[in-house]
Amino acid sequence: MREAKILESLTVHDIAEEGKGVARAEDLVVFIDKAIPGDVVDAAVFKKKKRFAEAKIARVISPSTERVEPFCQHFGVCGGCKWQHMDYTAQLKYKQKSVLDVLQRVGGLTVDHAEAILPAPTDKYYRNKLEYTFSNKRWLTSADDIISDEKEMNALGFHVPLRFDKILKIDHCYLQADPSNAIRNAVAQFAVDNNISFYDLRAHEGALRNLVIRTSSTGELMVIVIFAYPEEDQITEVMDFVQSQFPEITSLLYIVNQKKNDTFFDQEVMCYKGRPYIEEEMEGLKFRIGPKSFYQTNSQQAYALYQITRDFAGLNGDELVYDLYTGTGTIANFVAKKAKKVVGVEYVPDAIEDAKVNSQVNGLNNTVFYAGDMKDILNAEFIAANGKPDVVITDPPRAGMHPDVVARLLEMEADKIVYVSCNAATQARDLAVLKEKYDLARIKPVDMFPHTQHVENVVLLKLRK
Numbered sequence: 001m002r003e004a005k006i007l008e009s010l011t012v013h014d015i016a017e018e019g020k021g022v023a024r025a026e027d028l029v030v031f032i033d034k035a036i037p038g039d040v041v042d043a044a045v046f047k048k049k050k051r052f053a054e055a056k057i058a059r060v061i062s063p064s065t066e067r068v069e070p071f072c073q074h075f076g077v078c079g080g081c082k083w084q085h086m087d088y089t090a091q092l093k094y095k096q097k098s099v100l101d102v103l104q105r106v107g108g109l110t111v112d113h114a115e116a117i118l119p120a121p122t123d124k125y126y127r128n129k130l131e132y133t134f135s136n137k138r139w140l141t142s143a144d145d146i147i148s149d150e151k152e153m154n155a156l157g158f159h160v161p162l163r164f165d166k167i168l169k170i171d172h173c174y175l176q177a178d179p180s181n182a183i184r185n186a187v188a189q190f191a192v193d194n195n196i197s198f199y200d201l202r203a204h205e206g207a208l209r210n211l212v213i214r215t216s217s218t219g220e221l222m223v224i225v226i227f228a229y230p231e232e233d234q235i236t237e238v239m240d241f242v243q244s245q246f247p248e249i250t251s252l253l254y255i256v257n258q259k260k261n262d263t264f265f266d267q268e269v270m271c272y273k274g275r276p277y278i279e280e281e282m283e284g285l286k287f288r289i290g291p292k293s294f295y296q297t298n299s300q301q302a303y304a305l306y307q308i309t310r311d312f313a314g315l316n317g318d319e320l321v322y323d324l325y326t327g328t329g330t331i332a333n334f335v336a337k338k339a340k341k342v343v344g345v346e347y348v349p350d351a352i353e354d355a356k357v358n359s360q361v362n363g364l365n366n367t368v369f370y371a372g373d374m375k376d377i378l379n380a381e382f383i384a385a386n387g388k389p390d391v392v393i394t395d396p397p398r399a400g401m402h403p404d405v406v407a408r409l410l411e412m413e414a415d416k417i418v419y420v421s422c423n424a425a426t427q428a429r430d431l432a433v434l435k436e437k438y439d440l441a442r443i444k445p446v447d448m449f450p451h452t453q454h455v456e457n458v459v460l461l462k463l464r465k
Contacts, residue, residue: 004044006058012039015094017102017425019082019453020054030055034076036086037094038064066090071124072174077141079161080175081451092117092447095455099424099445107428109435114443118308120301123450125177127297128215128280132156132184133262134191134198134208135167154198156188156211165201180213183223183246187211190241199228204260207234214289217299220278222251224269224291228258239272250274253291265292265350282306285362287330293354294327301448305420305456306334308444309393312418312460315339319390322414324378324405329355329369331393331420336364343386344369345377375404389414400426406433413437417461422448424457431459439464 010023012035021035023043029052032043040062043055070076070084083091096117103109120126138155157170169188172181191198191208199206210226223246225238235254243252252273255264269276269291280287280295282303289295296302309331313321315338323332326344328351336342336359344367346352352371359367368386370377383389392414394401400423401409409417410433417438421427431440438461446456 004046004055004058005048007043007045007053007055009061010041010043012037012041012064015098015453017098017453025053027051028053032057034082034085036064036066036083036090038066073172074168074170077139077160078158078168078170080158083451083453086451088119088123088450091450092119095447095453096445098453099455099457100443102424103428103431103443105428106425107432107435109428109431109440111440111443114445117445117447117455118301118304120298120447120450122300124174126300126450127175128217128295128299129297130173130176130180130213132170132211132213133159133167133201134188134206134210135165136198136200136206137166137202139163139166139168141168152192154188154192156184156191156198167201176213177215179221179246179248180215183213183242184211186245187225187238187242190238194237196234196238205229207231208238209257210262210264212291214278214291216278216280216289218279218281220250221246221248222253222278222289222291223249224253224255226255226257226262226264228256230256243273251276251278255291282334285333287328287333287358288354288361289328290354292350294351295330296448298448301446302330305446305448305458306331308446308458309418309420310335310338312442312444312458313338313391313393313416315391320387322386322389322392324374324392324394324401325396326355326369327351327395329358329367331395332367332369333358333362333364335393336367339391340366341387342367343389345374346371347373375402375408378405378408383412388412391415392417393420394418395420396426398423398426401430403433406430409434410437413463415463419459419461421457421459422454424455427457427459431461434461437464438462 007025012021012023014022020031023030042059044058045053045055047054066087100111139160155167155169157168160166197206199209207230209228212224214222277288277290321339321342323344326346332342332344349371352369355369441462442460444458
């Protein structure tokens with residue numbers, strides 16, 4: 001095996017969009033995993049192209065002043081929380097910089113008036129949803145001793161990056177508050193003690209497949225156990241154990257998924273105990289969250305994000321609002337009390353049904369929701385039937401908006417567009433087209449996911465008169 005080439009004494013000067021440190025070696029741009037600005041390192045190259053290389057740290061010669069000790073034992077092996085080794089204040093600085101850089105570079109936009117990024121109120125235990133995977137072939141780390149036939153190879157945890165068939169056994173995760181860790185560890189140990197098989201991701205065999213835990217700020221707790229090929233009575237055995245050990249669970253569900261992929265949106269969900277949903281609450285509004293519902297995974301920051309969105313919209317009660325990519329109608333219902341009418345559009349029919357229920361639960365009668373492909377449904381007939389919007393709120397997936405949707409926004413000429421994005425690059429691409437008729441009035445990044453490179457960004461566009 002050829003030895004990796006070592007590039008010596010590189011000074012890391014920036015962070016790339018994917019979260020890697022950036023350095024230069026003569027004319028070569030080097031992306032270095034787990035390096036942060038201010039580090040001086042020797043880097044081992046594992047991939048090289050004409051103008052750039054990818055590398056790992058071979059030796060830290062001089063650590064950055066922004067480097068801190070990671071708090072999680074799984075850091076560096078688990079695929080999450082890739083910036084734990086960076087001071088949180090520094091994380092915010094680089095997230096703000098990455099958003100503004102891409103808006104300038106891709107969108108050709110002026111960003112001098114951008115507002116400061118909103119920090120997360122807590123950087124640990126902030127997620128309201130985690131999904132774990134069972135595997136009979138756990139990923140062995142350097143902490144493992146010599147492999148023997150007696151070594152426990154079952155694992156319940158997360159996929160190792162770039163390995164679909166290897167699962168890292170998680171002992172303690174700092175992403176979700178208790179009793180998340182206790183539930184995961186108890187279910188895994190119960191299965192081992194009772195010889196209930198863990199799923200084989202290559203052979204597609206085994207009883208236990210996934211475990212999903214959802215929490216809410218109201219204290220409600222949903223647990224979904226997903227089986228693949230259980231033997232008779234194994235479902236009852238596992239579910240009875242979970243119910244007895246964790247009586248605080250308000251929604252205990254299970255699914256039997258025998259497909260070759262983990263998605264369960266097309267599978268029947270069985271309610272074993274409690275209600276088939278949990279409830280989230282914001283400003284007195286209740287939002288029902290089912291096992292298949294999308295909801296922002298950081299509840300505290302979701303509330304802040306929606307407040308910023310509503311503030312940018314500047315509603316006074318007379319406006320017709322279109323909420324595009326409405327999901328389960330969270331933003332639509334959140335702004336409804338400040339608007340004359342809200343029209344929500346979403347691709348997923350189940351999500352639209354959730355949106356309608358959420359309006360009913362909250363006694364909102366000024367919302368209407370449609371299911372369909374955005375580029376097809378948002379046409380002249382739709383606008384004629386529902387009215388020309390005064391404000392458009394759009395919160396598309398990472399891929400951004402389809403070009404036909406952007407073109408339709410230019411035709412509609414709403415006075416304001418509030419664009420919420422989890423991907424500043426695709427947001428900038430869309431804004432580059434919309435600037436034909438719109439001025440960029442406000443920019444506000446929001447940190448939803450501490451210790452990762454991901455960042456949300458909210459912008460306000462105003463129609464040029």
